[in-house]
Amino acid sequence: MTWTDEELVARSIGGDSESFNELVLRWERPIYALAYRTIGREEDARDVCQETFLRAFRALPGFRGQAKFSSWLYRIALNLCRDWIRRERRAPIVQPPEDVDVMELAAASEPSESIEDLVARKDLSRAVERAMALLPDEQRTAIVLKEYHGLTFQEIAELLGCPLSTVKTRLYQGLTVLRRELAKGEQRRTKATL
């Protein structure tokens, strides 16, 4: 039987540690992805992910279900990301891996995919990562929440504590910057291959 998040939360509060484990298993990937895409560093994203669950675990008795569990978790993670950025006093730095993990690449590749396609796919991923790193913090967060976590405008507005119109403006501005930067990157890659 599959429990809902809210049921698992209730059971965790009641002392069932397995239920909290289940919540961790269910949400660790989305939270890690959110942290990574927000701060751009793998190690730090892992730390943020870990700290998010620690804080959630500690604060669980106080969770009254006013918001969805996932929104509550996202809020904790985003606050931690914000703290991290403030502490580092710099824009998130995207660190593409020094060396490509070929085994991982090969495992991720489709059997029909050629080497060129594989490299192109990896290149595009890096280009998106770099372009995202150029965005201001609030635009990047809005795009990450919308694009990769499928939150509604309303949910993002509640999570970030800003009006709905601000969320849309941030999204529009962010997408416009990304469009320009990705086009530039595309031109550079085309030049390099000529």
Add this chain to the structure above:
Amino acid sequence: MNELICRYPGDRDQALVTFVYDDQPQGPGDRAAFEAHLATCEVCQDEVEALRGVRAQLGRWNPPEPNFAITFGEAARQLRVSQPSAISPQAPRASRWWREIPAWAQVAAALLFLGVSAGLANLDVRYDQQGLSIRTGWSQPRVAQGAAPAAVAQRSSSADTPWKADLLAVEQQLRAEMRVARATPATAQVQAVSAHGGDADIVRRMRALVDDSEKRQQRELALRLAELLRDVNVQRQADLAKVNRALGAVENNLGVEVLKTRQQVNLMYRASQVVR
């Protein structure tokens, strides 16, 4: 007729984003109005297309695979240390805790488990002229027809300790096979193995594995080369641009210096004329 300048009366940026994400907090009315506008506005059509393109590209960005076993393993440990009774007396167990155990320890544990299980089940594995046979249980096995008479004799003489007889039979079998193996050249062995139906299948599978491995290595090499070439190209372009910039700066500096020198010469010349 399509327009070249957008004349959308509302907040165009917000309408565009709402349309592109198909998220309608204000209901479908806004969408209908924007759709009607979109049908005639080429500017908005282009922008919608471009933003959808950006979204498609965003979909290609995946974070690297995290190692969650360590992440929550550490988290659980911290929880136990820092807050042993946050919710319940027992902190949550680390998820997939077994991944934290080194691989060698896992293998050792698995072998130990297998060994104990085999011992408990009195597992008897044989590979003789009759093929591979696996037997479990403590009952006395039925002697196969045509089995070696010596082994039968041994077994009947030590009926009170059947495992000793089995062990002796296996030992004799192994010794006989080793003698044959020593006497037969390696190539003949390979041929013999290949000739055997079951072994031929294993050899075929091994060859397939080796082929796969070779293909994978070739693929990795090609990937490395392609990446290397691309990186070299990008670096070359960047270096050329840097050199160009540096040359330009040197030329500029040189030009400025020449200009200054010329001005000073002119000044001195004019001064000398005045003195005269």
